[in-house]
Amino acid sequence: MNINFYFTLFSNCIPVKGAVRSIICDLQRGSYLFISNDIFDVLTSCQTMPIFKILDYYRNINEVELEILFNQLIEHNLGHYCENPDRFPKINTQFNSPYEILDCIIELSDCNLKYIDNIFESLTILGCQTIEFRTYSHFSIEKMEIFLSKLHLTRIRNVELIVCHSELESLNAFEAILKKYPIIETLVIHSADIDSCKTIGASNLIFTTQKITSSSCCGNISKEDFKINLPFYLHGLKNNTCLYRKISIKANGDITNCPSLEKTFGSVINLSLEQALNTIGFKELWSIKKDDINICKVCEFRYICSDCRAFLNDVYEKPFKCSYDPYSPSFHNLS
Amino acid sequence: MKNHKRILIISKSTADISTEDVIDWLILFGNRPERLNGDSIEDFKSHSITFSINDVGELISNTGMTGSFYAIWLRRWSDYSSLIETKRSFDNSVSSDLVAHIISQLTRDLTVIENFILSNIRCVKFLGSDNKKHGNKLNNLLLAKKHNLEIPEFILTTEKTSLNQFFEKHNKKIILKDLSTTFNYELGSILYTTYTELITEEDISNFPNKFYMSFFQKYIEKEYEIRCFIIETKVYSMAIFSQMDDKTKVDNRKYNFQNPNRTVPYSLPLVIEEQLINLFSDLKLSSGSVDLIKGLDKKYYFLEINSDGQFGMVAECCNYNINYEIAQFLCS
Numbered sequence A: 001m002n003i004n005f006y007f008t009l010f011s012n013c014i015p016v017k018g019a020v021r022s023i024i025c026d027l028q029r030g031s032y033l034f035i036s037n038d039i040f041d042v043l044t045s046c047q048t049m050p051i052f053k054i055l056d057y058y059r060n061i062n063e064v065e066l067e068i069l070f071n072q073l074i075e076h077n078l079g080h081y082c083e084n085p086d087r088f089p090k091i092n093t094q095f096n097s098p099y100e101i102l103d104c105i106i107e108l109s110d111c112n113l114k115y116i117d118n119i120f121e122s123l124t125i126l127g128c129q130t131i132e133f134r135t136y137s138h139f140s141i142e143k144m145e146i147f148l149s150k151l152h153l154t155r156i157r158n159v160e161l162i163v164c165h166s167e168l169e170s171l172n173a174f175e176a177i178l179k180k181y182p183i184i185e186t187l188v189i190h191s192a193d194i195d196s197c198k199t200i201g202a203s204n205l206i207f208t209t210q211k212i213t214s215s216s217c218c219g220n221i222s223k224e225d226f227k228i229n230l231p232f233y234l235h236g237l238k239n240n241t242c243l244y245r246k247i248s249i250k251a252n253g254d255i256t257n258c259p260s261l262e263k264t265f266g267s268v269i270n271l272s273l274e275q276a277l278n279t280i281g282f283k284e285l286w287s288i289k290k291d292d293i294n295i296c297k298v299c300e301f302r303y304i305c306s307d308c309r310a311f312l313n314d315v316y317e318k319p320f321k322c323s324y325d326p327y328s329p330s331f332h333n334l335s
Numbered sequence B: 001m002k003n004h005k006r007i008l009i010i011s012k013s014t015a016d017i018s019t020e021d022v023i024d025w026l027i028l029f030g031n032r033p034e035r036l037n038g039d040s041i042e043d044f045k046s047h048s049i050t051f052s053i054n055d056v057g058e059l060i061s062n063t064g065m066t067g068s069f070y071a072i073w074l075r076r077w078s079d080y081s082s083l084i085e086t087k088r089s090f091d092n093s094v095s096s097d098l099v100a101h102i103i104s105q106l107t108r109d110l111t112v113i114e115n116f117i118l119s120n121i122r123c124v125k126f127l128g129s130d131n132k133k134h135g136n137k138l139n140n141l142l143l144a145k146k147h148n149l150e151i152p153e154f155i156l157t158t159e160k161t162s163l164n165q166f167f168e169k170h171n172k173k174i175i176l177k178d179l180s181t182t183f184n185y186e187l188g189s190i191l192y193t194t195y196t197e198l199i200t201e202e203d204i205s206n207f208p209n210k211f212y213m214s215f216f217q218k219y220i221e222k223e224y225e226i227r228c229f230i231i232e233t234k235v236y237s238m239a240i241f242s243q244m245d246d247k248t249k250v251d252n253r254k255y256n257f258q259n260p261n262r263t264v265p266y267s268l269p270l271v272i273e274e275q276l277i278n279l280f281s282d283l284k285l286s287s288g289s290v291d292l293i294k295g296l297d298k299k300y301y302f303l304e305i306n307s308d309g310q311f312g313m314v315a316e317c318c319n320y321n322i323n324y325e326i327a328q329f330l331c332s
Helices: A037-046 A051-057 A063-075 A110-114 A116-126 A141-149 A171-180 A230-238 A273-277 B017-028 B038-042 B083-089 B096-120 B137-146 B160-169 B201-206 B270-282 B312-318 B322-331
Strands: A006-009 A013-017 A022-026 A031-035 A079-082 A103-107 A130-134 A158-164 A184-190 A196-200 A203-207 A246-249 B007-011 B034-037 B051-053 B059-061 B068-074 B122-128 B154-159 B174-176 B184-187 B190-193 B197-199 B210-218 B222-231 B234-241 B262-266 B287-295 B300-306
Touching: A006 A013, A006 A037, A006 A063, A013 A037, A022 A037, A031 A037, A037 A051, A037 A063, A051 A063, A063 A079, A110 A116, A110 A141, A116 A273, A141 A158, A141 A171, A171 A184, A171 A196, A171 A203, A246 A273, B007 B017, B017 B312, B017 B322, B034 B038, B038 B096, B059 B096, B068 B322, B083 B096, B122 B287, B122 B322, B137 B270, B137 B300, B154 B160, B160 B201, B160 B210, B222 B270, B222 B312, B222 B322, B234 B270, B234 B312, B262 B312, B270 B287, B270 B300, B312 B322
Parallel strands: A103 A130, A103 A246, A130 A158, A158 A184, A184 A203, B007 B034, B007 B068, B068 B122
Antiparallel strands: A006 A079, A013 A022, A022 A031, A196 A203, B051 B059, B154 B210, B174 B197, B174 B210, B184 B190, B222 B234, B222 B287, B234 B262, B287 B300
16 A cells, blocks of 8 residues: 555545444445444545545554555445545536426326326426326226326426226236336336236336325335435435425325425416416425434435425424434334 | 527437437527437438528528528437338348448438538537547547647558567557447347457467558556546546456446446546647537546546547536536527
8 A cells, every 4th residue: 555645435435424323325336335433534534635644643543454444445446546636526516407397296186187288388398307197096097198198298208107006907008008108117006916026118017015095105214215326415415305396296286395295385277387386485395405404414324315304293303204213323113 | 588599409319318408408598499310311201301402502401490500519410320220121032232232322322411411501609520520530649649648559550560560569468449430230139349359469360461451559558547528628527447347447338237337527637638628629629528548657548539429428427517518508
């Protein structure tokens, strides 16, 4: 080890310090590695100090130990030795997007079907790229197709369809839908008899026994739902990862931040989405970032957590359906 | 906010994501760009497009692409890959030799049309370039050297004896590279393609004494690779740590999907950036991508320019706002 060199983490491998332990989020490969808070401090200093200065500064760690640590990180492909760290600048944290709305959730219903042309026109103006259609109970495929057949008129690029399993619809009909509309990235059929998944073309068809029977089935925080990628991280630094640039339309046409939130900002029956978006209060929760939320702000998972601003007593409180305690640090069973 | 400047975007097809991303910024700026897709000319079955000349000698078309534009972005023209479909449409009674002749004739004809259109549309600001015009690797290497950039030593030869001398001179570490585009060949359901390969002593012993003129280059032991996207005088660079993986060591296009090469923002020394900008201005290129290598000898080696190369990955991995920059250039 050349102690005149620096050891730096790759700029898309972000160390995040928690109450009692830290992680390195590998935003490129979508994984994370636990490290102690002491190592977090050493690695943070490493970004600006050559190795000999680190040895001088951290008297409790010797050269052999340090080299073992660096080799482990190299093994995980999280960092590298470099002569001049200025060549490897940090990733600019400014998040830029030409879209006023990034995600839209629509509960499929006869009401929304009636106003779909207005809804899609608004989403096109707002630049919406991703849409999620949901049903909590049976909704006919014929009606579903009316929504899907108009998608090409919008700027939507990704579609997720979450529908309720029903004896009335055949598996073939769903497979045919995926073949006809390759824009659907994932089709989830909930309340199914068994868990299974397959691919149709480039789309995923997922059957889950989980029952998504109402909007209260959302908001669970678990390791499985962590989102470890650069855009999500950049969002989370400055905005709320759950609600930022999101708009939802409930089955009755109510326009909300998310289907699980009660507060409505009008109805598609008499208001455009752009008007609702500019209603006072619509963007209020957008700016609540993880660093502002009690407990979450000392959680090492704060920049990869999906978050939920619907089920809680206070908007600055950690999600009610999160069982993680960063102080213990462990996941508790919800009782 | 309205921006009524006429902007034309020339792209390969509607499937080009970078084109879509730039258009989305233009829409936000209140502009509705016009668009010409290269494949709409090839794919006559799904498009109807007719070009003609008006009384004052201007190129006009039924799709409205007439008159002069404020700005034109030539993202990339078609690579004529849709001709594969044409090729497949012949039945077995047509000899494969005749099919090959027809396809190469169609390619030449399409090139004439492409050149005609590109040289007869008028604009105040132009961005991008035709790779067919600026894609001569050998010219670009020579010009790079003129601008004081390091280049890996190379030879073009038909002689095994010259190749052997070159091989020995560079400690038996040389590579063989495509001169034009990548050679793709579909046999059955398998797509064969050419990659840059290290040449071994055994390879050379199997070569005949004389062969078609081929391009050999000194193999540079690298610390990492650098991909840059240049727009006017702005250089966006990304380091690619491909040498950590044996699979991508010689040619990073052999992607390792399970474990992608580490890609991070990079800041080139200013002197190298200036040399690249000068090279681009010498080539009259307003934008394009450059491949470089940072050698273990600490030198930066210029490899090649892809004037219509993909920049989406550089923008995404490094959170560079390239789409915005392009949109800004076009409408300001």
